[in-house]
Amino acid sequence: MSGVSSSPSAYFDAASTAPLHPVARQALTAALDEGWADPARLYRSGRQARMLLDAARETVAEVLGARPDEVSFTAGGTQAVQLGVLGALRGRRRTGRHLLHSAVEHSSVLHTAERHAADGGEAESVPVDRLGRVDPARFAAAVRPDTALAVLQSANHEVGTVQPVAETAELLGGVPLLVDAAQSAGRLPVPHGWSLLTASAHKWGGPAGVGVLAVRKGTRFNSALPADEREGGRVPGYVNVPAIVAAAASLRAVRDGAAAENARLHALVERIRREVPRLVPEVEVVGDPVGRLPHLVTFSCLYVDGEVLLTELDRAGFAVSSGSSCTSSTLTPSHVLAAMGVLTEGNVRVSLPAGTTAAQVDRFLTVLPELVARVREPLGLDLPAPAPAPAPAAQRTLVLDELGKRCPLPVIALARRIGEVAPGGLVAVLSDDEAARLDIPAWCQMRGQEYGGEAPAADYGGDRGTAYLVRRTD
Amino acid sequence: MSGVSSSPSAYFDAASTAPLHPVARQALTAALDEGWADPARLYRSGRQARMLLDAARETVAEVLGARPDEVSFTAGGTQAVQLGVLGALRGRRRTGRHLLHSAVEHSSVLHTAERHAADGGEAESVPVDRLGRVDPARFAAAVRPDTALAVLQSANHEVGTVQPVAETAELLGGVPLLVDAAQSAGRLPVPHGWSLLTASAHKWGGPAGVGVLAVRKGTRFNSALPADEREGGRVPGYVNVPAIVAAAASLRAVRDGAAAENARLHALVERIRREVPRLVPEVEVVGDPVGRLPHLVTFSCLYVDGEVLLTELDRAGFAVSSGSSCTSSTLTPSHVLAAMGVLTEGNVRVSLPAGTTAAQVDRFLTVLPELVARVREPLGLDLPAPAPAPAPAAQRTLVLDELGKRCPLPVIALARRIGEVAPGGLVAVLSDDEAARLDIPAWCQMRGQEYGGEAPAADYGGDRGTAYLVRRTD
Structure with a gap:
């Protein structure tokens, strides 16, 4: 079939x-009149x-449990x-200025x-595990006498991992918890334990311009x-009633239909989680496979420039997003993927809007392997495993100068040339792209090679940057 | 005609x-799709x-001259x-923290x-004249070496007075000027001389939720x-494209039609300015009669509770607003009317939306005198002049204890009873309503009585509050 580019497009970026x-549109039109x-x-x-x-406020309060x-x-x-964050910090200033998130x-x-830290406060970031999940005990252990506020999302916006909010809240000893429910509101019940709760209407099918x-x-x-005196003194400025009415009506509508739609989307995402690693070589599906949002899945493809893959998918009619370091909207690797310690290369986030069909997902699974292969083809890598070339016995260390080259080029060079050293030999990849710090260890883990840490590139003849050391095991 | 309450309603609160x-609605509907x-x-x-x-930004920039x-x-x-204000202050922090407005x-x-002052900065308010107009030289004279920002509106939102922005800007010696053009954008060209410019789409017929x-x-x-990284790093958060598109389209539309519509509304407002004092006794029309917005006029009625009058006008089908101290949405007198030193009592702001008809204005001018008379009737005042009762020769000073009574009751008591003292005699009105401070001098000026200033109410037997001293002249 050559009809890929003329196929109906599928929007798979509901998380953006x-x-x-439709209920939001109807309500908006009516409220513009009334x-x-x-x-x-x-x-x-x-x-x-x-x-x-008032009616919209009652609806939103009821759905969100407020x-x-x-x-x-x-x-x-x-x-x-x-x-929410700044207001809570100001309100608790006598307690202290320590912010936990x-x-x-x-x-x-x-x-x-x-901004809080730049203004003299203190902000502390609590690590997550490889699935992107906070450990409640570890999070709570970071609470101090001067902790003014803790912030924890209901679920992660990039990888879909649901956070243990209620369990964490119970351990905070009275420190108020702001729960950012932007990705889950409308889809899942709001978790217990919040002191402040935030959400965004356009994430649940409401209009832009309304948050909670x-x-x-x-x-x-x-x-x-x-x-x-507007909005209880918490939010200044004219109140956008028509958009709020539309936001409330659509929140009610999506919550009422959430049980059935969640189950449907959950199964479609499960299918993607299962099939993508089967159909595409050298892929890592990231995020919690069990405690996850129903509609969202993220995977990373080795040896792929995320921006190029997104462009190919767009041409094929699929709108997806990426936390990859190689998209033009961000210059640094996704802080989420970095915190999880997973591959950031060739990252694709698929988030299904309500009404996504099985046929659309099928087509995505048909198209994706072809597109990834096409993107990888010019690299000349013999996937899945690079061919080990017989290495001269003398060559125990290979230096790859990838300075000035952006990801995924350093990883591609490593994959292509590691065969030139004998098993037990060392490859030093010199790079000044921050993504290499994440992607070279991730590559080693995926390919069963031994990651030997970092050294100054100068030790290997580089004039700047870092040397990432990889020992060939096989 | 008894059909007043069933007549078609007229919305005369365009300044809110x-x-x-219609162009905004069409553009919004289209942009929700596209x-x-x-x-x-x-x-x-x-x-x-x-x-x-991008297209919307170009349109708005072109219309506003940016x-x-x-x-x-x-x-x-x-x-x-x-x-705008806080960002400019932060940007000029090295110069100083003096804010002028x-x-x-x-x-x-x-x-x-x-807020700036509470955070350790300094804010200085420059007085206006009785028409609500800034004097450019006086404004500029307040500039200091540590002045970081000056703020001046293009035109006043309560009384319609157009400010001498360009003249003032020229005298500021390089201090950046923020011009708040909320009331004039879409109606009048933006004045020259701004360094920062602000506006609000719903004031020009665009949707709520968009500012510039x-x-x-x-x-x-x-x-x-x-x-x-949104909006040039100046405004964080998701960008509401459909509403922005509607805002831009309607700005273009109203500017294109402004010359004709302004002339029409200007004449209607002129009619109100001329007729209201002729039809209603004891009224003060405020604001600059010449350098004014085309669509806005404000007047104050003695012996009238603004909230009661607004309610009566609403029942008669007219939606107007008030800067009166006696409306429930504000507990203190309008700071604008107070700064001008004009009567705040029984204040009515009429601001005509595009398309207002002469018939609507005619009906307003028919209804208003009846309603003001109805509101005043229970007071038993013999307007326009209170009947001077023969005063006992001994009574040189009359004390009116109006403590605990809200405006306009203190002024009403004064008007009703000043006749009890002989010409040359003194009336001391004891009041703890802040509005009395403005309204009693304003009443004296309107009625040709001599205002004698303030004294502690305790001097006249009051247990709190202020004594406002009025000497009967006639």
């Missing part, structure tokens, strides 16, 4: 933004907007995180933590932005 | 929010969203002001100034919020 839910006025005004159209806003007066609407998930939080949390910040009664909070 | 422009994806993504739907975003790369979209006007800026500016922050190339700026 979900297509607008709820366009300023809900702070006392005249008829203002009161009408206020009633719609009281209506605990729920404020923000301009989006990032604003909810920023106002997992290493795999969304960038909005990490950026806020960096819920603050449990009794939680100290002091707005980080100049406050006004 | 303008009804959605521009729903994440514009930061590289796949087809992401690129399409990016193209729409370069596209100077324009960032925010979640609204308040966010634009907050990020007019006394009649929008509350988002004043709240941000208060433009930062002139070369202006130092350091985001006050944790930044990401």
